[in-house]
Amino acid sequence: MAPIKLAIAGVGNCASSLLQGIEYYKPPVSADTAGLVHAELGGYRIQDIRPVAAFDVDRRKVGRPLEEAVFAPPNCTAVFQRELPHYGVTVQMGPVLDGVAAHMKDYPEDRAFRVADQPPCDVAKVLKASQADVLVCYMPVGSEDAVKHYARACLDAGVAMVNCIPVFIASHPEWAQEFRQKNLPVVGDDIKSQLGATIVHRTLARLMCDRGVRLDRTYQLNTGGNTDFLNMLEQSRLRSKRISKTESVQSQLDVPLDEGNIHIGPSDFVPWQKDNKVCFMRLEYRGFGDIPMNIEVRLSVEDSPNSAGMAIDCIRCAKLALDRGISGPLHEVSAFTMKHPPEQLRDTEARERLERWIAGR
Numbered sequence: 001m002a003p004i005k006l007a008i009a010g011v012g013n014c015a016s017s018l019l020q021g022i023e024y025y026k027p028p029v030s031a032d033t034a035g036l037v038h039a040e041l042g043g044y045r046i047q048d049i050r051p052v053a054a055f056d057v058d059r060r061k062v063g064r065p066l067e068e069a070v071f072a073p074p075n076c077t078a079v080f081q082r083e084l085p086h087y088g089v090t091v092q093m094g095p096v097l098d099g100v101a102a103h104m105k106d107y108p109e110d111r112a113f114r115v116a117d118q119p120p121c122d123v124a125k126v127l128k129a130s131q132a133d134v135l136v137c138y139m140p141v142g143s144e145d146a147v148k149h150y151a152r153a154c155l156d157a158g159v160a161m162v163n164c165i166p167v168f169i170a171s172h173p174e175w176a177q178e179f180r181q182k183n184l185p186v187v188g189d190d191i192k193s194q195l196g197a198t199i200v201h202r203t204l205a206r207l208m209c210d211r212g213v214r215l216d217r218t219y220q221l222n223t224g225g226n227t228d229f230l231n232m233l234e235q236s237r238l239r240s241k242r243i244s245k246t247e248s249v250q251s252q253l254d255v256p257l258d259e260g261n262i263h264i265g266p267s268d269f270v271p272w273q274k275d276n277k278v279c280f281m282r283l284e285y286r287g288f289g290d291i292p293m294n295i296e297v298r299l300s301v302e303d304s305p306n307s308a309g310m311a312i313d314c315i316r317c318a319k320l321a322l323d324r325g326i327s328g329p330l331h332e333v334s335a336f337t338m339k340h341p342p343e344q345l346r347d348t349e350a351r352e353r354l355e356r357w358i359a360g361r
């Protein structure tokens, strides 16, 4: 197959795990290899993904070769593949816009963003020159303007988009229509980790409906020590994250909970946790005879590889759609891989529909 030329906006922890994974899974992999939903997807292997462009705004990343920038601070995710190839890609200065929260400057250098003193590049022009097929968007939560800037650049440059953050592009009818009109696929929004808090919470909520018990109240509290969690200390940046995470669980219930009975969101920044995210979940329910019962879950995951396990499929699906002339939001792909897709499905149905879509049926 032809290579999948990948552009990356935001060379943070998720980008680091993604690039490490592309290298890690280079040796032949089989259908039962740990960590992958699809060893091969529509004929594309993981090693077919080749980075051709990257954008960031941090002075420790901009101007550096991509294979070095992914290991630069404040990135702190687990390193499971130290050796990366020389991609021949230098990280370009993106437009900062609303990408960097003001409180970042109050935290130490090794934990927070530090903006480079450089003029921004013309993103669409760089994308065109790189001949990228797909751009994966890894902006910090709350970067409404920055995400829209990269989405616009994709439309101008003729590049498909995978939007991993809760700014609504694929799930926004006007943006969806723009991608359709330009014959470009878009996958989004807000990546749902391979096996993280969202999928566990959705599955338990659905299980309760299927077993005839009534969920009365639930919470999901999350802590982490990466820049994603540091960024999310700023409550004003969190609106769409809360919507995305809450709707994701509500969508699995036959009768959605009242707003006051469901609380889901990032809860605190614990620096020493680094990229380890810990989730505390509680579901209070009534079974036969209205007897109150509850389930408590504590989940501990490495956040960024957990998202890369899904991104690696989104990217290949976006390229498959380009090959097949499919444009606009990819419903089947987004329902399986994203928290806030244009159409929410039960997860088992999403998987079945995704497999049919990949097979071209």
Ligand SMILES: NC(=O)c1ccc[n+]([C@@H]2O[C@H](COP(=O)([O-])OP(=O)(O)OC[C@H]3O[C@@H](n4cnc5c(N)ncnc54)[C@H](O)[C@@H]3O)[C@@H](O)[C@H]2O)c1
Pocket: 009, 010, 011, 012, 013, 014, 015, 055, 056, 057, 058, 075, 094, 095, 096, 097, 098, 099, 100, 113, 137, 138, 139, 140, 141, 143, 146, 164, 165, 166, 190, 191, 192, 193, 196, 226, 227, 228, 303, 304, 306, 307
């Ligand atoms: N499991 C997961 O890790 C997961 C799940 C769902 C969603 N997400 C979302 O994915 C996004 C990326 O997560 P991450 O952990 O890699 O975050 P991160 O903080 O490690 O990386 C963000 C990167 O974006 C850069 N940046 C900031 N403004 C920019 C701009 N205007 N242009 C270009 N680059 C800019 C920063 O310098 C940083 O390198 C976050 O929004 C996160 O919430 C992650």
